[in-house]
Amino acid sequence: MSPPLSLPAHLRLRPASWRLFWSLELPAKAFTPWWCLLHDRMGHRSWLNRIVPDKVPSPLCALCGVDAEDLYHFVVGCPLKADYWRDVVFLLSLQDLLPSSLAIWTALTSFCSLDMVELDDDALVALGAGFATLWTYHWRSVIDAEPWIPSAVFNMVQHDHH
Template sequence: MKYNDGPFDLVDDLAERTNGIAINKSENGTFELANTRAFRQMIFSKSYRLPTPTPHHPPMVAPPPPLTATFWTSFWKNKIPHNARNVWWRLLINKLPSGLHLHSIIPDMVEPLCRVCGTDLETSQHLLFSCPKKLEVWQAALSRYMEERTWTADYICSLFFPDPDPVKPLHDIPIFILIGTILASIWRYHHAFVRENQAFEPRTVLAAVDLAITQVCAQLAEKKRQSEEREPPPPVELPLVENNFPT
């Protein structure tokens, strides 16, 4: 006959083992010492562990030239059209949404080829300058509003970076305003092509460039007129009067 000796004095073996489970390699990296945040993160990572995506490295592109603090100061102070400044800034830091850049982020959704010409990789330079249809717009516009020279895609791109070769705009249009106005028009029609599937026709874009530059010239002329009106008139020199009275 067996007798009941009463409850056994058992050690809480499960609690000891649980408290000793390591969460990480820090000093507070066990269940007993860890905070609630570390506990939640460990449980979530165990329960909802997702497969680690394979890193996708973009093709090598030429790094942008070094940009000094002096250049950035002049860039933000110069008169650049507002609708072109952001695009210009993204070109300088190599963060334009070109096909090549987007393909490096979402390769299953965006192809690296140019979406306008469909033949070359759409780098930042190709996106704005080297694409045949966009280069046609640049060459026609610059031939109308700048001194005559050979306009290559590389040379046009260099105008947006530090220390370009000196050029002389016509009609007294500041160089930053001129190339910024052309850039803004090309960018607007590029997005109309990508988002709304509108054809990128160089003649249509060039007409928009001409209209925008005409408006810029009118605004510059009006500002000059207002500035001249605010200036005080030059002093009038009165003729000397001879005193004929006897002293």
């Protein structure tokens, strides 16, 4: 599934949403990956395969090995990451607000629920912290060849962000 985005990156968030983004009480390490997502500047394998095919010879996800890793797959579409998000959403008691991968994607890219209700700061901080952990563990798995261990990545989010 491709990212369900129809607007160019610079038009996705209103200025007020950008002010909200920069005002969130997130650890510094959480802003960079989220900013990269919001500007479609993440090094997912489909993009890397297009620009450096000698270094990334396949667009397939390095974790699941089944689907091409586009932006959506990198964040929520990979089955391993969908399981991670389900656990994080349950931990945060946000399952009514974020019942699906698409709902999480929508929240991360628009700061709104699926019915376009703006999320409160606490929900956004929790999502940003969860995304920062996913980002970190993704690259540990891909670059450092650490296996994706669901309990380890879940423990990491609990440890890093209480």
